[in-house]
Amino acid sequence: MSFIKGLHDVDNCIKLQKYDGEGLEAYDIDDIKPLEPSNPRMRICFLDLETTGTDNKEDKIIEIAIKCIEITKENGDDVKVVAAYESLEDPGMPIPESATKINGISDDMVKGKKIDWKKVEHIFQTSQLIVAHNAEFDRGFTDQRLEISKNKIWACSINDIDWDARDFKGVKQELLCIWHGFYYEAHRAMGDVDALIHLVTHPSYIDNKPIAELIQNAKRPMCRVEATFAKYEYKNLLKKRNYRWHDPDNGNKDDKAWCKLISHEEMDTEREWLNENVYNNNFQGRFIEVSIIDKYKSR
Numbered sequence: 001m002s003f004i005k006g007l008h009d010v011d012n013c014i015k016l017q018k019y020d021g022e023g024l025e026a027y028d029i030d031d032i033k034p035l036e037p038s039n040p041r042m043r044i045c046f047l048d049l050e051t052t053g054t055d056n057k058e059d060k061i062i063e064i065a066i067k068c069i070e071i072t073k074e075n076g077d078d079v080k081v082v083a084a085y086e087s088l089e090d091p092g093m094p095i096p097e098s099a100t101k102i103n104g105i106s107d108d109m110v111k112g113k114k115i116d117w118k119k120v121e122h123i124f125q126t127s128q129l130i131v132a133h134n135a136e137f138d139r140g141f142t143d144q145r146l147e148i149s150k151n152k153i154w155a156c157s158i159n160d161i162d163w164d165a166r167d168f169k170g171v172k173q174e175l176l177c178i179w180h181g182f183y184y185e186a187h188r189a190m191g192d193v194d195a196l197i198h199l200v201t202h203p204s205y206i207d208n209k210p211i212a213e214l215i216q217n218a219k220r221p222m223c224r225v226e227a228t229f230a231k232y233e234y235k236n237l238l239k240k241r242n243y244r245w246h247d248p249d250n251g252n253k254d255d256k257a258w259c260k261l262i263s264h265e266e267m268d269t270e271r272e273w274l275n276e277n278v279y280n281n282n283f284q285g286r287f288i289e290v291s292i293i294d295k296y297k298s299r
Helices: 097-103 117-125 135-145 147-151 173-179 189-200 210-218 232-240 264-277
Strands: 041-051 061-072 077-088 129-132 154-156 222-228 244-246 257-262 286-290
Touching (some): 041 097, 061 189, 077 117, 129 135, 135 154, 189 210
Parallel strands (some): 041 129
Antiparallel strands (some): 222 257, 222 286
């Protein structure tokens, strides 16, 4: 791992700057209209949620933040914020202590608060792409509350940007930001959104900006590889390769599997890796086509 080029290194010390959303102030345009597909500009909605836990069927959203930016889609230049919204929400249940330790949100803070989902829907309608860091998590909760979310194209700033090829050997947002020379108040929704926008449009990139790569990859259908019938002893190995455990509530044990999304170009490589490391050359997994609309949907 290395820091981005151009950071001021003095006596082997890197000076980090605190980022508080400078340059991402919203214009709050009430009457924003969707852009035509032929327009060289496009609108991308960045979203972050804080929740009571990780189960999108049982846990609840307690905070949402969204910002819709307009950019030149070819290169990610000329960022302009055209809409923003944030709100806390009372989940109707005590917030677990484990959640409060992460995001600092208490029962008193959310008492009587409610998200205006019509505002969220309006911003989604004018956006051509919804982006989150770990999109499967945020989409899983958002799809439960907003019908339009199910029909939007989502992108993930973990999976749709090849951070490894950029010499960053980790994908946690806080670490990526530090490696880009800044830090922020993490685990509150709008702070996370601002930092993510700043990260993927970072001025250190003259070309090949992460946001441009993300836009291109969002257009590509994917394939979900399922390591079905993998033995328990391979759990840690699969996790290191970014597989996630999927245990559906349909009662069908054959649907339980370690899963991840890959490109079509990666299928042969992934099959070979699973054969050598998990299946002892007796491949028992499966590959399932995933459309661009269905990427990052909960199964």
